[in-house]
Amino acid sequence: MRQASHTLTLRTTGKGLYECTPEVAAWVRSSGIESGLLTLFVQHTSASLLIQENADPDVRADLEDFFARLVPEASASYRHRSEGPDDMPAHVRSALTQTQLSIPVNAAVPALGTWQGIFLFEHRRAPNQRRIMLHLIGG
Amino acid sequence: MRQASHTLTLRTTGKGLYECTPEVAAWVRSSGIESGLLTLFVQHTSASLLIQENADPDVRADLEDFFARLVPEASASYRHRSEGPDDMPAHVRSALTQTQLSIPVNAAVPALGTWQGIFLFEHRRAPNQRRIMLHLIGG
């Protein structure tokens, strides 16, 4: 039984879902660990993680639209405005989704379903560089 | 220290919460691992996982109602409609809840609180067969 860890850095260019399944799967394969538990942890409070459908890109656009409607930027009720109108909504959207995901690993592959992909969910408008910690424990 | 894994299959017959605590607890007991970390991972993007109250069934009905109101099927704004009016709402409801849950295990029992149960949250109308990957690491 052993562990491996790695920092994955993703560049984003505005709100929406960015798939990182290939990068994550490649790192798992390179770790030499055949079976175990993979954990992804995003080190930000204005970006989050989602497992979502990886087939129809309309699903990603509809998800972004839903969260934009549910957590509007123009709400007069936010106290926290010093970092821009999209910052407080970004914290709320992060709270409603995941900061962390764990996925079992079998035969050196994350055990995702057929239509599942791993996505970083960017909640800010400006380009960002986002850090995801990867941790794998197993044998 | 060692690992065990298993696929739990659940049949669903429409939207709502389906408890699977007994099946999960039975598998943990049968694994022979006394203390460790249990992970459940649902291999779908239109069903999810929740820890919720296992006492009053009204809680489950109210949860289903809340999500039905928050993510209406009849929204004209969804692009993704090819898989039926309940498919895009199912992806949103999954994003708002959990694809994965991890629970510490003590004395060969998941360390749930007194009123906590483990539920699969089905978001589609049609009957489905759902796969939950179980992973346990410990000793």
Add this chain to the structure above:
Amino acid sequence: MRQASHTLTLRTTGKGLYECTPEVAAWVRSSGIESGLLTLFVQHTSASLLIQENADPDVRADLEDFFARLVPEASASYRHRSEGPDDMPAHVRSALTQTQLSIPVNAAVPALGTWQGIFLFEHRRAPNQRRIMLHLIGG
């Protein structure tokens, strides 16, 4: 490779976010495990867990406000009312956030981002004593 576990008890005095990063970090340090995976699991269905910004307290107030608006106490549609008007909203707020969080540990420290703190999210009005199970596996 080994494991450690602990129960953290927090007192709350009404709805809102209560930071517990120092208590969690102190326990991790005392465990003697240098690198591994830390899991927090809250044993309640009317309180939850969040990683959120630990800098501006306005973010916490805005989060509380958002959830109070999204899940109103005064909804006539709840069936489950026997435990008070804030109980069913508490279950919904828990479903929308996290019962469990896992965080990689490096150099005996949870690998949080610069602005990230660990919070218990209390959803009930009355004072409560809340139990969070901590589990750490690593070496």
